């Protein structure tokens with residue numbers, strides 16, 4: 001399905017540029033804001049997901065997908081269902097990057113970071129919406145976990161895309177090298193539990209720069 005890109009968080013874009021909470025000059029902020037506007041106008045985000053019963057071997061029922069890695073299994077522990085999800089900014093994001101690269105390497109670097117923040121924003125919104133909906137049913141959603149994080153193997157990206165039929169559903173394929181095409185795409189898993197789940201601390205709460213960072217989110221405690 002097509003989804004709306006409502007916002008791109010400046011902090012997230014800065015993080016993808018390697019920033020860790022030190023002051024940022026106004027000229028850089030202006031440049032980032034400009035690329036945020038470019039990204040908002042130029043991408044075509046799409047997302048697909050499916051919800052499955054999950055057995056004790058962390059397998060999504062009726063599929064080939066079986067979550068691998070201690071970290072993701074710890075997150076899914078106690079869950080009776082698993083959600084597989086994939087999202088992409090679409091082929092337009094590739095074209096946007098190529099056009100910007102041809103014009104300015106500096107702008108392209110910033111746009112790349114902005115697009116990474118954009119795809120995370122799409123997933124954040126979807127996760128929050130699902131969390132609210134499940135709460136109404138007395139169910140709890142875990143955090144997201146993506147292949148390539150921690151000890152979850154990157155090759156599970158392909159499995160998730162295959163199970164979701166991501167090629168036909170949202171135009172997302174995985175190259176032989178394992179790279180997703182379009183590159184600004186993400187796959188992830190989440191668990192659904194009948195009992196409350198432990199969550200990772202949100203954004204700024206766990207950040208060592210929190211005390212001095214001018215952009216720390218007051219709500220992240």
Ligand code: SF4
Pocket residue numbers: 011015019020021203204205207208209210211213214215216217
């Ligand atoms: S405190 Fe928050 S905004 Fe600042 S660097 Fe840390 S995570 Fe980023």
